[in-house]
Amino acid sequence: MSDTILNIENITKSFPRVIANKKVTFDIKKNAVHAILGENGAGKSTLVKILYGLLEPDEGNIKLNNKDFKVNSPAEARKQGIGMVFQHFSLFDSLSVKENLILGIDEKMTYSDLENKLENISSRYNLPLDLDAPITALSAGEKQRVEIVRILLQDPQILIMDEPTSVLTPQEVESLFVTLNALVKEGRTILYITHKLEEVISICDTVTIMRSGEIIDTSSTANQTAKTLATKMLGQKLDDLKTNYEHIKDEVNFEVKNISCDFNDPFLTDLKNISFQVRVGEIYGIAGVAGNGQSELMDILTGENINIKSGSITFDNKKIEKYGPQKRRDLSISFVPENRLGHSAVPELSLSENILLSQFPKNNFIKNGIILKNNVDDFANNVINEFKVITPGNDAKASSLSGGNLQKYVIGREISSKPKILIISHPTWGIDAGAEHSIRESLIELSQNGTSIIVISQDLDELIEITHKISVIYDGKLSKPFRTSEVEIEKLGLLMGGKNE
Amino acid sequence: MNSLFPSIASRSQSSGLMNFFVPIISIVLTLITGSIIFILLGFDPVYALYTFFISPISSTYGISELFVKATPLALIAIGLSYCFKNNIYNIGAEGQLTMGAIFGGGIGILFHDTNAFWLLPLMIFAGAIGGALWGLIPAILKTKFNTNEILTSLMLVYVALFILDYLVVGPWKDPFGYSFPKSRPFSESGRMPLLFDGLRVHFGLIITLFLIFVSWFIFSKTIFGFQLKVSGYSPKAARYAGFNQTTLVFFAFAICGAFAGIAGLAEVSGPIGLLYRDISPNYGFTAIIVAFLGRLHPIGIIFASLVIALTYLGAEDAQLFLQIPSAVGFIFQGLVLFYLLGAELLINYKLTYKKLL
Numbered sequence: 001m002s003d004t005i006l007n008i009e010n011i012t013k014s015f016p017r018v019i020a021n022k023k024v025t026f027d028i029k030k031n032a033v034h035a036i037l038g039e040n041g042a043g044k045s046t047l048v049k050i051l052y053g054l055l056e057p058d059e060g061n062i063k064l065n066n067k068d069f070k071v072n073s074p075a076e077a078r079k080q081g082i083g084m085v086f087q088h089f090s091l092f093d094s095l096s097v098k099e100n101l102i103l104g105i106d107e108k109m110t111y112s113d114l115e116n117k118l119e120n121i122s123s124r125y126n127l128p129l130d131l132d133a134p135i136t137a138l139s140a141g142e143k144q145r146v147e148i149v150r151i152l153l154q155d156p157q158i159l160i161m162d163e164p165t166s167v168l169t170p171q172e173v174e175s176l177f178v179t180l181n182a183l184v185k186e187g188r189t190i191l192y193i194t195h196k197l198e199e200v201i202s203i204c205d206t207v208t209i210m211r212s213g214e215i216i217d218t219s220s221t222a223n224q225t226a227k228t229l230a231t232k233m234l235g236q237k238l239d240d241l242k243t244n245y246e247h248i249k250d251e252v253n254f255e256v257k258n259i260s261c262d263f264n265d266p267f268l269t270d271l272k273n274i275s276f277q278v279r280v281g282e283i284y285g286i287a288g289v290a291g292n293g294q295s296e297l298m299d300i301l302t303g304e305n306i307n308i309k310s311g312s313i314t315f316d317n318k319k320i321e322k323y324g325p326q327k328r329r330d331l332s333i334s335f336v337p338e339n340r341l342g343h344s345a346v347p348e349l350s351l352s353e354n355i356l357l358s359q360f361p362k363n364n365f366i367k368n369g370i371i372l373k374n375n376v377d378d379f380a381n382n383v384i385n386e387f388k389v390i391t392p393g394n395d396a397k398a399s400s401l402s403g404g405n406l407q408k409y410v411i412g413r414e415i416s417s418k419p420k421i422l423i424i425s426h427p428t429w430g431i432d433a434g435a436e437h438s439i440r441e442s443l444i445e446l447s448q449n450g451t452s453i454i455v456i457s458q459d460l461d462e463l464i465e466i467t468h469k470i471s472v473i474y475d476g477k478l479s480k481p482f483r484t485s486e487v488e489i490e491k492l493g494l495l496m497g498g499k500n501e
Numbered sequence: 502m503n504s505l506f507p508s509i510a511s512r513s514q515s516s517g518l519m520n521f522f523v524p525i526i527s528i529v530l531t532l533i534t535g536s537i538i539f540i541l542l543g544f545d546p547v548y549a550l551y552t553f554f555i556s557p558i559s560s561t562y563g564i565s566e567l568f569v570k571a572t573p574l575a576l577i578a579i580g581l582s583y584c585f586k587n588n589i590y591n592i593g594a595e596g597q598l599t600m601g602a603i604f605g606g607g608i609g610i611l612f613h614d615t616n617a618f619w620l621l622p623l624m625i626f627a628g629a630i631g632g633a634l635w636g637l638i639p640a641i642l643k644t645k646f647n648t649n650e651i652l653t654s655l656m657l658v659y660v661a662l663f664i665l666d667y668l669v670v671g672p673w674k675d676p677f678g679y680s681f682p683k684s685r686p687f688s689e690s691g692r693m694p695l696l697f698d699g700l701r702v703h704f705g706l707i708i709t710l711f712l713i714f715v716s717w718f719i720f721s722k723t724i725f726g727f728q729l730k731v732s733g734y735s736p737k738a739a740r741y742a743g744f745n746q747t748t749l750v751f752f753a754f755a756i757c758g759a760f761a762g763i764a765g766l767a768e769v770s771g772p773i774g775l776l777y778r779d780i781s782p783n784y785g786f787t788a789i790i791v792a793f794l795g796r797l798h799p800i801g802i803i804f805a806s807l808v809i810a811l812t813y814l815g816a817e818d819a820q821l822f823l824q825i826p827s828a829v830g831f832i833f834q835g836l837v838l839f840y841l842l843g844a845e846l847l848i849n850y851k852l853t854y855k856k857l858l
Contacts, residue, residue, distance in 0.1 A: 335741075356727055
């Protein structure tokens with residue numbers, strides 16, 4: 001076919017423990033905006049990294065203009081006509097716009113040539129730039145413009161945009177779309193990576209939907225609605241549920257009220273007026289696509305960030321929003337952040353030592369500042385046995401455990417102190433099915449014994465399987481809660497994609 | 502075809518055994534490189550290395566001198582481990598040493614005609630306070646203004662040296678010193694007692710061994726040592742655990758400063774006996790090498806301090822017997838550090854050659 005610019009055939013790429021791309025096959029038409037839509041972990045980034053020469057596929061072929069295309073580095077990809085604008089910018093903050101652009105040029109060029117070229121690009125594609133401004137003084141949208149101009153200087157046929165609107169204001173999004181349209185009109189092709197349904201429909205011509213490394217569908221966006229896209233993106237979720245609500249008490253023991261927090265950082269999401277309540281024994285789920293304020297909210301719930309603009313957190317009738325993590329633990333609040341290595345556990349330390357990261361008043365780990373090693377070791381052994389952590393012993397380094405085993409260990413550490421409430425982020429992220437199952441079971445069991453649990457997760461299946469109530473976070477705003485046994489998947493999908501009907 | 506230039510890739514698992522051997526490998530490579538340098542200079546490498554590394558310690562006096570040099574190195578290095586374990590790069594131990602010498606030495610000058618049992622303890626205490634206060638300046642700048650402690654601590658070295666300079670040519674100048682830039686000598690009870698008659702090795706060695714033991718206990722048995730370690734490995738995990746990182750920065754700098762201050766005081770009240778301009782042949786900087794060569798471990802630091810002390814003595818002998826500038830000692834110190842860092846990199850990373858098309 002003459003109007004196809006890129007044929008992707010049977011691309012497979014696997015990493016230890018996960019297959020990121022499974023026989024991915026689709027074509028990209030010339031002169032169009034082609035969206036790749038999918039949840040986090042669907043395999044979008046892996047695919048574009050392969051296209052841009054950052055990763056090497058295990059199997060499969062790519063054809064650019066019907067010729068075999070194989071690159072080993074981004075520089076080669078650029079030479080062949082593929083440019084990419086990353087979600088995180090790679091600019092030198094202390095240098096000026098002009099200097100940054102010069103640094104990105106591969107070939108020789110005179111200074112006046114460059115200026116002419118820049119002027120040309122700026123006016124043609126609606127990309128106004130102040131060449132002498134230092135990068136630090138620019139807004140996120142302006143920085144993105146510098147990135148785009150830098151790529152356009154190389155005159156690419158295909159431009160890959162990775163979640164381009166995630167750091168932009170609505171006005172900046174508008175102006176980006178004008179630019180993208182101008183680029184397409186000129187005969188360039190844009191590969192648009194996103195999880196936002198609305199954007200797919202408004203500016204993309206074709207959409208490829210990915211789920212767990214596989215292509216679900218490639219079709220024109222003309223007769224798609226946000227709803228049909230959401231269903232395809234999320235897939236058929238479990239519908240036959242046996243969530244047990246009986247043990248939940250009426251008493252609310254954890255309440256978040258009108259929490260707002262501004263970060264003044266384009267890579268963080270401001271939290272807007274977040275409120276929710278958790279009852280004794282209830283599992284409360286917070287769903288959403290990554291980067292919508294989950295980690296920011298988690299930091300506030302754990303006390304790692306106590307600089308909130310307004311709002312309050314109440315636990316057992318105490319205001320705790322100004323308490324740090326240890327003070328919250330003293331009240332029997334426990335937490336497990338998303339990242340195991342370097343956050344909830346220190347990879348370089350032994351399993352025993354990792355116990356000491358989270359101390360509750362009833363643990364007898366320390367006396368007069370001296371570590372009671374026997375008590376710590378006993379506790380560690382207990383966690384290892386009870387949660388079936390596979391390891392040679394409590395002196396093994398945390399880094400030697402597989403993700404699933406370490407996660408079981410960390411969660412076990414928290415559960416073993418019998419907290420009144422457990423706040424956990426992405427409990428089964430990146431671990432094998434066996435560990436996933438056993439972790440979900442222990443969470444359910446914990447709630448039945450009267451512990452309240454807050455689960456933040458991108459994995460909708462997981463939330464539907466274990467939670468009693470669920471709400472969705474999008475752009476720092478939390479939706480109202482739904483009873484998990486009654487909520488429609490499409491409703492959640494739309495909320496996750498930012499459509500609130 | 503493979504690319505000519507390797508790139509580095511992270512090793513999934515670093516070998517614990519090799520980790521242990523890093524210091525030994527670095528020393529062996531240093532000796533090999535040293536021999537090559539000696540050959541290029543036209544010396545018999547065996548004789549040169551003998552002069553450099555064996556002859557300085559072939560007498561009781563030489564061994565005593567080795568301990569005299571190793572004492573400040575080990576004491577400062579163990580202090581630096583409080584900072585380095587916490588991932589704080591305090592480069593200013595030389596300044597903290599100087600300030601310790603000024604504070605402690607100041608007491609010694611004030612009481613230059615007093616002979617009392619409390620004088621030396623008071624001087625040691627003042628030395629510790631002086632060093633700690635000087636160390637706290639970069640700590641405050643780091644925690645309040647987020648400045649880089651490498652720069653501030655380093656710059657404060659020169660400030661401290663100039664203060665010492667001013668004092669010994671100005672207000673603290675010895676009135677009977679024929680205008681030499683030096684202070685009055687301390688009284689007899691303001692001097693570190695010698696451990697053996699006729700040898701210069703002094704009581705500072707005992708203080709150093711004691712503080713090394715205390716530090717070993719802190720690092721391996723107390724929650725404070727654990728907090729330093731966690732905060733060094735992963736600030737995020739420390740925040741999660743609820744450790745107060747500002748406090749940890751202050752403690753690390755204060756302890757390191759105090760140890761360096763005591764080392765400075767031990768120098769002026771030990772072998773020197775008064776204040777003058779050049780109280781330290783860069784002990785504060787060389788101790789950085791000692792700390793890393795000793796893998797920030799108390800036992801390792803003891804051995805490393807002896808090895809590096811030997812390069813000081815070797816340089817003196819080489820100057821005397823081979824007519825080589827004593828700067829050769831610094832070359833050996835530099836080589837050790839170079840190989841140490843290189844070996845360390847290769848333990849955690851491997852070289853890979855990218856396939857070319």
